[in-house]
Amino acid sequence: MLSPDSRFAAQAPSGSPGQRGDAPVRVIAVASGKGGVGKTSVSVNLAMALCASGQRTLLLDTDLGLANVDVMLGLSPRFTLADVFAGRCELHETLLEGPRGLWVVPAASGKRHMTELLPQQHVGLVHAFSQLDVPIDTMVVDNAAGIADGVLTFCQAAQDVIVVVCDEPASVTDAYALIKVLSRDRGVSRIQVLANQVQHAAEGKQLFDKLQRVTAKFLDVTLNYLGAIPRDEWLRRAIQRQEAVVEAFPSAPSAVAFRDIARRAGQWQSPQGPRGHVEFFMERLIAQPGSAVA
Numbered sequence: 001m002l003s004p005d006s007r008f009a010a011q012a013p014s015g016s017p018g019q020r021g022d023a024p025v026r027v028i029a030v031a032s033g034k035g036g037v038g039k040t041s042v043s044v045n046l047a048m049a050l051c052a053s054g055q056r057t058l059l060l061d062t063d064l065g066l067a068n069v070d071v072m073l074g075l076s077p078r079f080t081l082a083d084v085f086a087g088r089c090e091l092h093e094t095l096l097e098g099p100r101g102l103w104v105v106p107a108a109s110g111k112r113h114m115t116e117l118l119p120q121q122h123v124g125l126v127h128a129f130s131q132l133d134v135p136i137d138t139m140v141v142d143n144a145a146g147i148a149d150g151v152l153t154f155c156q157a158a159q160d161v162i163v164v165v166c167d168e169p170a171s172v173t174d175a176y177a178l179i180k181v182l183s184r185d186r187g188v189s190r191i192q193v194l195a196n197q198v199q200h201a202a203e204g205k206q207l208f209d210k211l212q213r214v215t216a217k218f219l220d221v222t223l224n225y226l227g228a229i230p231r232d233e234w235l236r237r238a239i240q241r242q243e244a245v246v247e248a249f250p251s252a253p254s255a256v257a258f259r260d261i262a263r264r265a266g267q268w269q270s271p272q273g274p275r276g277h278v279e280f281f282m283e284r285l286i287a288q289p290g291s292a293v294a
């Protein structure tokens with residue numbers, strides 16, 4: 001556990017090579033439609049597993065309604081994304097250094113949703129991200145539940161979208177609704193499907209097949225089966241300890257599965273050109289059609 005002081009980086013690290021000139025940042029958005037499916041658990045553990053495999057990783061919590069990335073990692077934010085929007089601090093002041101050097105940008109619970117943010121606040125975020133000088137390879141974006149504009153926008157701006165689904169009718173229908181609007185309205189052509197809380201391996205594939213059948217019929221989108229995370233008591237214990245399961249209980253079944261997912265995510269084709277830079281990620285957010293800024 002880090003000391004309260006070392007947890008909080010008052011400034012972005014200096015003397016780092018920065019992103020420009022480095023390989024583009026890969027942005028992975030995690031969404032699900034329905035709440036409580038496991039987005040934050042997946043985001044936190046995927047980010048930690050990527051970090052452990054040597055990827056410089058930043059975990060961005062965009063759930064201003066029900067943020068809990070910082071809670072899950074036992075971090076104590078001094079400032080959050082909500083403070084950035086309110087003009088109370090600079091983005092780099094929200095940066096927390098988590099375990100294994102994972103960078104975390106926390107949101108804030110009980111604040112306005114991304115959708116309710118003013119256009120100039122989006123612009124402010126773009127500007128702020130472009131000023132960050134944190135060398136990262138991968139950025140994992142944890143999203144709010146639902147299919148509000150903010151969620152769609154973050155997914156659209158990412159190179160890869162992981163849709164988390166579990167074996168509940170509402171989860172499957174919400175995942176379908178999310179995939180539908182992403183493919184029809186936002187030009188997303190490839191989705192990674194991750195089954196969570198499965199009782200056995202076959203359950204995950206069955207869930208995927210269910211989604212695949214209906215999307216193949218009605219939508220023009222490619223679904224990839226990323227795999228399954230078992231329902232795991234160790235994961236719940238890790239949440240209670242405010243640690244990622246991959247750190248707290250590395251041999252737990254869910255931890256093994258998360259490392260496997262991270263390994264596979266590392267093999268996805270690298271983003272080409274500068275579009276993967278964090279500042280471009282943010283610029284794509286505001287440049288998208290339908291945005292109040294565009």
Ligand SMILES: Nc1ncnc2c1ncn2[C@@H]1O[C@H](COP(=O)(O)OP(=O)(O)O)[C@@H](O)[C@H]1O
Pocket residue numbers: 032034035036037038039040041042196197198229230231232233235236239254
């Ligand atoms: N693989 C899993 N095994 C056991 N419990 C899980 C698993 N994934 C999620 N949970 C439980 O579901 C709860 C909600 O997960 P969370 O990641 O916060 O979902 P979301 O971010 O989609 O709302 C967690 O607090 C945990 O208790």
Ligand SMILES: [Mg+2]
Pocket residue numbers: 039040041063066068143
């Ligand atoms: Mg969540």
